[in-house]
Amino acid sequence: MTENRAGSIGSSELTAANVTQRSSQLKPLRDIRYFESAEVPHAGAPMPRYASELFKLAKEAVALGQRIARKCEELGVSIGSADHLYVCFTPSLEEGAVAFTDYAVEPWHRYVLCGLDRGFNERSAREQLQAVCNTTFEAVAALAQAGADQLPSLQRDVVAKGDALRVTLRTKQTKKYRITVEQTVPVHPSPSQVFARVEELATSKVVEVEVAAVPFHDDAPALVDRLAIVDEVLVIHPRKSFRAELVTRQYDLPLRISLRGSFGPGEGDRSLQDR
Incomplete structure (x- = not known):
């Protein structure tokens, strides 16, 4: 992560990031979007x-922004009470500069101003993506009130894995198995894949299955809540809330994956049965 130059530009327009009433209750960051403005936006x-x-x-x-945000949510990275970060690129700041602002329309989002050169559009696609990635991590690091220590390793993962990066939705471990349910955050309109991975602890043997594909990456969490292995079948129960049900009613749930024969003969693991 490169060093950022965070500051303020005029007390009536921009202010340094402080723990105020607005940021007294920390929430994990879960959404990052990109905006632009020729000038610094005023109240x-x-x-x-x-x-x-x-x-x-x-x-x-x-x-990329969606991927970074979803991993921040998983890792507990927080910029305060706002769980949406709106990165506003502007040529009015030197490239690499990060400036804080209290400009906002809703309390659940926070803007941050990031300098970007007007010649951005003439760069190669790879150079553009690298600039956006570096700037995003600089902005999150400058605002982070929790989880900042996770950002360097996360940036390395984001760069190295690209579209293959996975977000962990749920994990659980029994005496015999370690279960992990993950998803990808692809470039739209490619579907987001949801995977279940079951590892037999005694042998380290792993079985992985794609259990669903959803049209929007933020639909996937609604499909995954409680995990159970019953009679050698992994059952993935969906979330129960009004918002989740708007998504889950489109699917045949709960998701079920047979593990019979995957780890050799046996009676399966009943330690995660419903209780």
């Missing part, structure tokens, strides 16, 4: 537009 000004003209971000960059 009462219209909401900046999505990055599309000054800085023509590719779909890969949009997915």
